[in-house]
Amino acid sequence: MARGRILSQLAVRHGPQLAERAIAGLIDAGGAVKRAAKPSLGQRIATFALLRVATRSVPGAILVGGGLVVKAVHAQRKARRAQRRPDA
Secondary structure, eight states: OHHHHHHHHHHHHHHHHHHHHHHHHHBOTTSOBOOOOOOOHHHHHHHHHHHHHHHHOHHHHHHHHHHHHHHHHHHHHHHHHHHHSOOO
């Protein structure tokens, strides 16, 4: 029961910030909406496979969710390093 309370408090406190970041990521500085590239066939197959694993079991959902978190953290670190590195 305490875990649900903690998660609900986090959602209430940080939900608006997360939504604002997500929307800011979709809109560029000029106000135009960014268009995502159409996923390839391989990406669609991989997405479907991961979706099936995640929806079939709790451990699968934890594994897929953890993988998504790791991917996001890695992308952020890579972007930060690219900003720090002087252009040669």
